[in-house]
Amino acid sequence: MKSRGAMELSTSWGEYEVKERIGGRKMSVVWRAVHAPSGREVALKQVRLGELTTGMRASLDCEVSFLRSVRHPNIVCLLDVVRADGCMFLATEFCAGGNLADYIRQHGAICEQVSRKFMRQLGAGLEVLHAHHIIHGDLKPENLLLSSDGGDPVLKIADFGLSRVILPGQSADKVCGSPPYMAPEMMRFQRYDEKIDMWSVGAILFELLNGYPPFRGRSNVQLLENIKTSAGLPFSRLVLPGLHPDCVDLCRRLLCENPVDRISFRDFYNHGFLWKCERDAPEGEG
Numbered sequence: 001m002k003s004r005g006a007m008e009l010s011t012s013w014g015e016y017e018v019k020e021r022i023g024g025r026k027m028s029v030v031w032r033a034v035h036a037p038s039g040r041e042v043a044l045k046q047v048r049l050g051e052l053t054t055g056m057r058a059s060l061d062c063e064v065s066f067l068r069s070v071r072h073p074n075i076v077c078l079l080d081v082v083r084a085d086g087c088m089f090l091a092t093e094f095c096a097g098g099n100l101a102d103y104i105r106q107h108g109a110i111c112e113q114v115s116r117k118f119m120r121q122l123g124a125g126l127e128v129l130h131a132h133h134i135i136h137g138d139l140k141p142e143n144l145l146l147s148s149d150g151g152d153p154v155l156k157i158a159d160f161g162l163s164r165v166i167l168p169g170q171s172a173d174k175v176c177g178s179p180p181y182m183a184p185e186m187m188r189f190q191r192y193d194e195k196i197d198m199w200s201v202g203a204i205l206f207e208l209l210n211g212y213p214p215f216r217g218r219s220n221v222q223l224l225e226n227i228k229t230s231a232g233l234p235f236s237r238l239v240l241p242g243l244h245p246d247c248v249d250l251c252r253r254l255l256c257e258n259p260v261d262r263i264s265f266r267d268f269y270n271h272g273f274l275w276k277c278e279r280d281a282p283e284g285e286g
Contacts, residue, residue, distance in 0.1 A: 014082060016044055016091065023142075027051050028161060032094065035079075042079060045090040047161075049083075055174060056161075059137075063160035064090065066134055074125030076145060076158040097146025097153040100204070104141060109211040109239055112247055116274060118144075119205055121155040123269040126197065129157075130265050135172075135193075137162035139200035140181040141207065166193060179220055180213040184227055184257050187220045195259040198268060202254025209243065210236045214255060227257055246273040 011018050016033040022043065023030040033044040047060060067078035067090075080091035097103070100118070104110065110118075122144065129136060136143075138159060146153035162176040171191040183199035185192045206214040214233055217223030233251060240248070250273040253263040263271070 013089075014084065016042070016089075018044065027056060033091070035091070040079075041094040042091045043076075043094050045092065047088045047090070048086065049088055050086050059160075059162055059164055060088065062134065062163050062165060064088075066129075066132060066160060066163065067092075069132075070128055072125060072128050073154060074121045074156055075128060076156045092158070093156075095145035095147050095156060095158075097149045099142050099158075100144040100146065100155065100208075101141035103146060103153075104207060104211060109236065110208045112209065112243060115205065115208040116247075118155050118208060119201075120274050122157065122201065122204070123274060125155075125157040126201070126265060127269060129163075129197075130194070133165050133167050133194075134160075134163050135166050136160065136197050136200075137164060138177045138181075139197055139204065140178050141204060142178075144204070179223055180216060182220075183259065184224060185259055187224050192259065194265065195262050198254055198262055198265060199259075201268065202251055205251055205254065206233065206235075209247070209251070210234075210239055244273065246271065246276065249273070 015036050017036055019032045019034065021029060022032045024045075028045055028047045031044045031046065033042050034040065035042055049057070052060065064078070064081055067075070068081075071077065076095070077093040078090060079093065080089075082089045082091070126136075136157065138161070139157075143157070143159040145156045145158045147156060148154075164172065164174075166172055171193050173189065173191045175186055175189060177186065177196075177200070179187070181200040181203045183192060183196040186196055203214055215223055215226050215230065217226050233255060235243075235248070250263070250268070250271045253271075254268065256262040268274075
């Protein structure tokens with residue numbers, strides 16, 4: 001028997017047989033489905049076009065245009081786009097490993113070597129976005145998918161529903177994203193640029209290493225106050241002594257409250273933690 005949620009969409013829509021709901025938010029739903037002609041399992045994102053604002057529609061167009069133009073191992077692959085019943089359906093590769101949030105919940109604090117691997121893969125995907133002048137706008141563990149649930153999963157950036165193009169020298173002011181991973185300037189309703197994604201990367205790295213986000217609060221106001229008054233990043237006392245100095249340095253430079261002082265994407269992707277300190281590691285690590 002299909003779940004009540006799955007009945008919102010035909011259980012055999014076009015060439016896709018819907019199996020179950022696996023995620024989504026207010027304006028979109030994500031289903032696990034099978035492409036009947038090929039037997040391939042896919043993730044099917046359903047977007048209700050009539051409920052989108054002008055800005056949301058622009059972000060959707062950016063998402064589709066970008067995903068159609070790229071093929072990269074660290075960006076989820078778009079397989080098909082179909083319109084029907086007032087909706088747009090985006091069929092993407094299905095990632096059996098779930099998302100990075102599930103991975104952290106299952107494993108707790110992640111060792112430095114695995115965290116480095118995920119940061120490298122995230123950086124490789126972001127390099128493509130950077131080349132297209134695209135800001136993701138909602139980087140968080142839930143939007144980073146893992147290719148498999150065992151072995152050596154590959155991280156893939158997903159959910160570009162809040163993405164937008166911002167050319168060099170331009171800025172934006174639309175508030176979006178998830179508070180624990182949202183840059184302070186956005187929460188303050190200030191104009192911002194691509195460095196909001198760097199703050200989110202820092203929050204993800206911190207959570208990988210510690211098992212919890214760097215700053216929390218019951219409201220955006222409280223969250224901002226905690227960021228402002230923090231004497232430093234609240235690393236776990238059990239974790240901090242075992243971290244390479246380059247790792248701590250990168251985390252601090254990503255999580256700079258002032259975007260002017262925050263590390264750029266290029267400096268992040270060339271940082272010693274991602275590359276140099278591996279040569280310092282004992283044989284067998286990395």
